[in-house]
Amino acid sequence: MSEHVSIVMVEDDEGHARLIERNIRRAGVSNEIIPFKNGTEAVRFLFGSDGSGAVNSGRALLILLDLNLPDMSGVDILKRVKANEHLRLTPVVVLTTTDDEGEVKRCYDLGANVYITKPVNYESFANAIRQLGLFFSVIQVPVTA
Amino acid sequence: MTSVETAGPIRSPGAQPILLALGFAILVAISLAAIWLVDRARDDSQTVVATFDIQNRLSLILLNLRRAESAQRGYIITGQKPYRDEYREAAANTMPAVKSAAEVIGLDPSLKDGFEKVPALVERKLAEMERVVELHDSGRPREAADLIWHGEGRAAMTDVRDAIVELYSVERKLLEARQAESAHTNTLLLLVTLLGTAAIAAIGAVSIYLVQRTSRQREQARAALLDINENLEARIEERTAELREANNEIQRFAYIVSHDLRSPLVNIMGFTAEIEAIKNDIFDQLPVAEENDTEASRKTVELSRDFDESLGFIKGSIGKMDRLINSILKLSREGQRTFKPEYVSMDQLIRSITDAVAHQAAEKEVEITVEALPPLKSDRLALEQIFSNLVDNALKYTAPGRPGHVRIRGRAEHLRVVYEVEDNGRGIAPEDHQRVFDLFRRAGEQDQKGEGIGLAHSRALVRRLGGYMTLKSELGKGSTFIVTLPRRMQEDERHAA
Numbered sequence: 001m002s003e004h005v006s007i008v009m010v011e012d013d014e015g016h017a018r019l020i021e022r023n024i025r026r027a028g029v030s031n032e033i034i035p036f037k038n039g040t041e042a043v044r045f046l047f048g049s050d051g052s053g054a055v056n057s058g059r060a061l062l063i064l065l066d067l068n069l070p071d072m073s074g075v076d077i078l079k080r081v082k083a084n085e086h087l088r089l090t091p092v093v094v095l096t097t098t099d100d101e102g103e104v105k106r107c108y109d110l111g112a113n114v115y116i117t118k119p120v121n122y123e124s125f126a127n128a129i130r131q132l133g134l135f136f137s138v139i140q141v142p143v144t145a
Numbered sequence: 146m147t148s149v150e151t152a153g154p155i156r157s158p159g160a161q162p163i164l165l166a167l168g169f170a171i172l173v174a175i176s177l178a179a180i181w182l183v184d185r186a187r188d189d190s191q192t193v194v195a196t197f198d199i200q201n202r203l204s205l206i207l208l209n210l211r212r213a214e215s216a217q218r219g220y221i222i223t224g225q226k227p228y229r230d231e232y233r234e235a236a237a238n239t240m241p242a243v244k245s246a247a248e249v250i251g252l253d254p255s256l257k258d259g260f261e262k263v264p265a266l267v268e269r270k271l272a273e274m275e276r277v278v279e280l281h282d283s284g285r286p287r288e289a290a291d292l293i294w295h296g297e298g299r300a301a302m303t304d305v306r307d308a309i310v311e312l313y314s315v316e317r318k319l320l321e322a323r324q325a326e327s328a329h330t331n332t333l334l335l336l337v338t339l340l341g342t343a344a345i346a347a348i349g350a351v352s353i354y355l356v357q358r359t360s361r362q363r364e365q366a367r368a369a370l371l372d373i374n375e376n377l378e379a380r381i382e383e384r385t386a387e388l389r390e391a392n393n394e395i396q397r398f399a400y401i402v403s404h405d406l407r408s409p410l411v412n413i414m415g416f417t418a419e420i421e422a423i424k425n426d427i428f429d430q431l432p433v434a435e436e437n438d439t440e441a442s443r444k445t446v447e448l449s450r451d452f453d454e455s456l457g458f459i460k461g462s463i464g465k466m467d468r469l470i471n472s473i474l475k476l477s478r479e480g481q482r483t484f485k486p487e488y489v490s491m492d493q494l495i496r497s498i499t500d501a502v503a504h505q506a507a508e509k510e511v512e513i514t515v516e517a518l519p520p521l522k523s524d525r526l527a528l529e530q531i532f533s534n535l536v537d538n539a540l541k542y543t544a545p546g547r548p549g550h551v552r553i554r555g556r557a558e559h560l561r562v563v564y565e566v567e568d569n570g571r572g573i574a575p576e577d578h579q580r581v582f583d584l585f586r587r588a589g590e591q592d593q594k595g596e597g598i599g600l601a602h603s604r605a606l607v608r609r610l611g612g613y614m615t616l617k618s619e620l621g622k623g624s625t626f627i628v629t630l631p632r633r634m635q636e637d638e639r640h641a642a
Contacts (some may be wrong), residue, residue, distance in 0.1 A: 013408055013411075015412030015416065016408070016411060019419075097407045098404060118407075125415060
């Protein structure tokens with residue numbers, strides 16, 4: 001993964017955020033991680049104060065998204081990202097506890113690139129994150145228009 | 146449920162026939178009375194006719210006698226022959242008139258006595274007149290006139306007249322009495338008819354009133370019943386909706402709770418693993434040399450073991466909690482699934498289940514016998530889950546030291562089908578018969594893997610399919626699970642969950 005790609009992590013649970021970060025680092029990914037604890041702050045960052053998303057135009061981003069946020073549903077953020085002309089090409093990795101089939105399908109339908117369930121079993125969890133790191137290293141994050 | 150009490154009992158359905166019978170009886174009585182009275186009236190008029198006949202005949206006697214007398218006198222005065230002829234004719238008619246009157250009067254006891262003397266009196270008068278006429282005929286008019294002048298004839302005539310007038314008046318009195326009686330009879334007839342008519346009219350009125358009241362009550366009862374029915378349906382619908390809502394709420398609650406429980410569990414598990422990694426790092430750096438049986442290295446090994454033991458318990462508990470949460474999630478998802486009733490061949494369904502466990506059964510030396518099973522209309526997936534669970538349990542909880550035998554049989558009842566899964570396994574103690582159906586509860590020796598979900602889930606499914614599951618079991622001898630289901634699952638029941 002190119003060095004300039006920033007990882008936007010939207011995760012309200014600090015523990016989860018820390019575990020994700022540690023495992024990404026263990027996978028050898030050293031890109032900048034920008035953490036957000038709620039949906040509102042993440043949306044402000046992604047779409048800017050004017051809400052157009054122009055602020056991130058030309059920036060290489062990757063979004064790690066939890067669906068259960070205290071202030072809004074991650075699905076709504078996913079929807080907005082995929083509908084925005086500046087951000088729609090940004091890869092979105094949904095990382096959540098929900099493994100409901102309907103929910104997974106819905107996220108893929110909305111344009112999520114990867115859907116990962118957080119397993120309680122730590123081996124699986126760490127493995128999933130490491131897989132994600134591997135994924136980061138092979139994907140070519142496009143520079144959004 | 147309230148009973149139909151608002152309308153009250155529909156009274157006097159028995160009064161109607163009684164009233165009708167009464168009315169009919171009165172009509173018959175009136176008719177009989179009328180017939181009798183009309184008969185009496187006819188008798189009365191006949192006697193009136195008879196009276197007039199008697200009077201007529203009596204008058205005829207007097208008339209002939211007077212005619213004879215008046216002609217006789219004319220003859221005496223004028224000596225002309227026509228008077229004499231007239232006299233002869235009238236005199237000749239008189240006695241037949243008396244005879245004719247006697248024929249009628251002879252039947253009437255009240256006149257008989259009074260009439261007895263009449264023929265003699267008439268004959269006396271006739272004899273007197275005859276003597277006068279004969280004297281005149283024989284050329285002695287002077288003597289004849291003397292005889293008249295003497296007044297014997299007049300006296301005889303008066304006697305006849307008096308006798309007849311008396312009879313006349315007797316007869317008139319009789320007539321009057323009869324007429325009075327007849328009038329009385331007629332009045333009675335009128336009265337009876339009027340009274341009867343009034344009675345029938347009254348009965349009719351009462352009857353109409355009763356009929357109207359009955360029909361009014363019936364109408365009210367019907368309306369009340371309709372009202373109650375509608376209310377009942379509305380209430381059932383309301384309750385069903387409430388129950389459905391409550392159930393949905395529980396499902397959502399279970400779903401959300403299990404999710405929210407999972408989130409911290411990820412952290413606990415994650416950081417426990419982190420601690421374990423850190424511990425390993427720390428202990429790797431400590432001098433652990435088994436050959437160096439120093440106090441320090443023994444302590445280190447002990448500490449490391451304590452660490453591992455504690456971490457092991459934590460991880461074990463987390464694993465268990467994770468399984469429980471997953472079970473709740475699974476149950477809540479199952480609860481939200483919509484059933485699709487279809488025709489299911491239970492023979493095929495059970496065969497596919499027993500085929501799937503054939504290997505396991507052979508390993509545990511359990512024989513499975515399946516009898517012919519009635520088909521039904523229900524949700525296939527739910528049936529598979531229920532019977533898989535029952536067969537699994539039967540294979541799982543065998544009695545040690547005894548070859549296992551599982552029997553599956555079924556029978557169709559009127560609107561239901563009953564399936565039984567019987568085993569000769571270790572059985573369930575009576576106090577645990579309810580417990581085994583509770584979520585996360587298990588009975589007997591805990592030597593088998595499981596979360597205590599299977600039977601709870603199966604029973605919930607059976608209920609949602611519109612049936613029920615019961616258990617017959619004796620500890621150490623075996624268990625029989627009896628599943629009773631509607632032969633045709635109602636479309637409505639699909640939403641009942």
